Amino acid sequence: MPDPIGVGIVGVGAIAEYVHVPGVRCSPGARLVAIADPNRDLLDRRQCEWDIPRTYEDPLDLIHDDEVDAVILCTPNHLHAPLALAAARAGKHILCEKPLALNLDEAREMLVAVSSAGVAHMTAFTYRFVPAMRYLKHLVDAGHFGTIRHFRSQRFQDWPETSLGWRQYRRLAGSGELADMASHRIDFGHHLVGPIAEVCGALKQFVPRDRDAEGNPVPPSDTDDWCSFLAFFEGGATGVFESTKLASGRGSGGKGHDFVEINGSEGSGIYELRHPYRVLLARKEGEYREVTVPREFWKLPEAQRSEVPDDPERDWRWDQDVAFLTAIRERRLPSPSFTEGLRCQAVMEAVLRSWQERRWCAVASDTKLSR
Ligand SMILES: NC(=O)c1ccc[n+]([C@@H]2O[C@H](COP(=O)([O-])OP(=O)(O)OC[C@H]3O[C@@H](n4cnc5c(N)ncnc54)[C@H](O)[C@@H]3O)[C@@H](O)[C@H]2O)c1
Numbered sequence: 001m002p003d004p005i006g007v008g009i010v011g012v013g014a015i016a017e018y019v020h021v022p023g024v025r026c027s028p029g030a031r032l033v034a035i036a037d038p039n040r041d042l043l044d045r046r047q048c049e050w051d052i053p054r055t056y057e058d059p060l061d062l063i064h065d066d067e068v069d070a071v072i073l074c075t076p077n078h079l080h081a082p083l084a085l086a087a088a089r090a091g092k093h094i095l096c097e098k099p100l101a102l103n104l105d106e107a108r109e110m111l112v113a114v115s116s117a118g119v120a121h122m123t124a125f126t127y128r129f130v131p132a133m134r135y136l137k138h139l140v141d142a143g144h145f146g147t148i149r150h151f152r153s154q155r156f157q158d159w160p161e162t163s164l165g166w167r168q169y170r171r172l173a174g175s176g177e178l179a180d181m182a183s184h185r186i187d188f189g190h191h192l193v194g195p196i197a198e199v200c201g202a203l204k205q206f207v208p209r210d211r212d213a214e215g216n217p218v219p220p221s222d223t224d225d226w227c228s229f230l231a232f233f234e235g236g237a238t239g240v241f242e243s244t245k246l247a248s249g250r251g252s253g254g255k256g257h258d259f260v261e262i263n264g265s266e267g268s269g270i271y272e273l274r275h276p277y278r279v280l281l282a283r284k285e286g287e288y289r290e291v292t293v294p295r296e297f298w299k300l301p302e303a304q305r306s307e308v309p310d311d312p313e314r315d316w317r318w319d320q321d322v323a324f325l326t327a328i329r330e331r332r333l334p335s336p337s338f339t340e341g342l343r344c345q346a347v348m349e350a351v352l353r354s355w356q357e358r359r360w361c362a363v364a365s366d367t368k369l370s371r
Contacts, residue, residue, distance in 0.1 A: 009071075009074060016046075026303050026305040028302055030325045037057070059075070078171065091117060093121070095321065096341065098125055098126075098341065104345050122327075123336050125341075128191060129300075131293045132278060135297045137192060139281075145264030148264045149237055150239070151238070152239065153242070155257070158251060159252055164176075185260070186344045189241070193239070195235075196231045196347050196363050198350075199231045199347060199360070201228065204225070204226045205224055254314070258273035259272050260272075267282055278291065
């Protein structure tokens with residue numbers, strides 16, 4: 001691998017700015033060499049703001065740039081699969097935003113492509129990098145909770161009822177709240193408890209979102225703005241998931257309600273995004289108490305950023321790019337990889353089918369593909 005690793009970002013919207021540009025910048029031995037976006041005005045603005053050598057309106061030109069070793073795909077969801085396939089064919093390492101794809105078939109094709117190309121691949125399940133989530137995972141792996149019996153996740157936010165842009169159309173997003181917010185929480189379940197075997201889901205749309213923020217008419221949404229499902233994990237635990245952006249008073253983003261609770265035979269644990277440096281822990285027959293996340297979980301050791309964050313809601317997100325680029329340098333597979341993206345996609349597909357057919361559905365079992 002040449003030093004530094006040349007990185008190209010495709011799609012220079014919100015998540016590229018908030019997470020990936022600073023993430024690459026605090027990764028040792030990496031350099032942002034190119035950006036691509038069909039929006040010329042935005043591209044020019046980003047080039048100045050971010051001081052980037054080259055820009056492309058066509059993402060394929062960035063993918064074929066010889067100085068680009070790794071691409072970060074930050075486009076709307078419908079472009080993840082075609083761009084990842086092109087990048088894999090060109091031998092580029094790929095960090096792809098979530099959800100991995102529009103559907104399970106696409107996700108399967110993506111995993112096969114990166115596996116046969118031998119490139120590093122990662123799905124941007126960013127919230128795995130919240131210090132509180134990293135610590136909770138450590139405690140699970142150390143057996144602190146005993147056998148996990150229940151998992152529950154709530155993602156409640158209070159967003160305006162106006163258009164969500166590309167996010168509110170199935171052909172561009174796959175699904176609504178399920179793909180946008182619940183996908184991360186499905187990954188929490190897999191990360192903390194293990195594979196989900198069966199689901200029974202429900203979706204609902206409450207508002208048409210047929211006006212933009214300025215009041216101009218737009219085509220109405222055809223996606224869910226609330227989703228929920230029950231799950232049985234392969235290991236025997238049960239799961240309850242609920243997610244919506246229509247929960248008045250719940251805030252949004254890092255200040256919104258993002259809650260995970262696990263109950264095990266020996267104790268329980270709670271993660272909340274609003275408190276990224278704290279967990280709640282309880283022993284059997286005891287009471288919940290607040291525990292500060294030990295400092296070793298505050299940031300990845302390789303991340304070139306201050307351990308004490310400038311912005312506690314934001315800075316831990318950058319460790320995702322550090323993990324991706326460190327794995328490339330060390331010639332190992334990043335985590336979470338496309339395998340985790342595919343497993344999440346299989347659960348979403350089962351939830352959609354379950355609601356359509358009003359029954360419990362098994363999660364596709366071929367998603368335990370090798371890395
Ligand atoms: N991991 C997370 O926490 C997180 C948070 C937000 C968004 N996301 C994901 O990131 C992706 C982008 O979301 P966003 O909020 O930044 O959206 P956005 O709309 O702000 O930005 C998307 C960008 O992609 C560009 N684009 C459109 N077509 C393109 C093409 N053919 N080639 C290159 N660029 C193209 C658009 O012009 C825009 O600049 C989505 O998949 C979303 O689900 C993930």
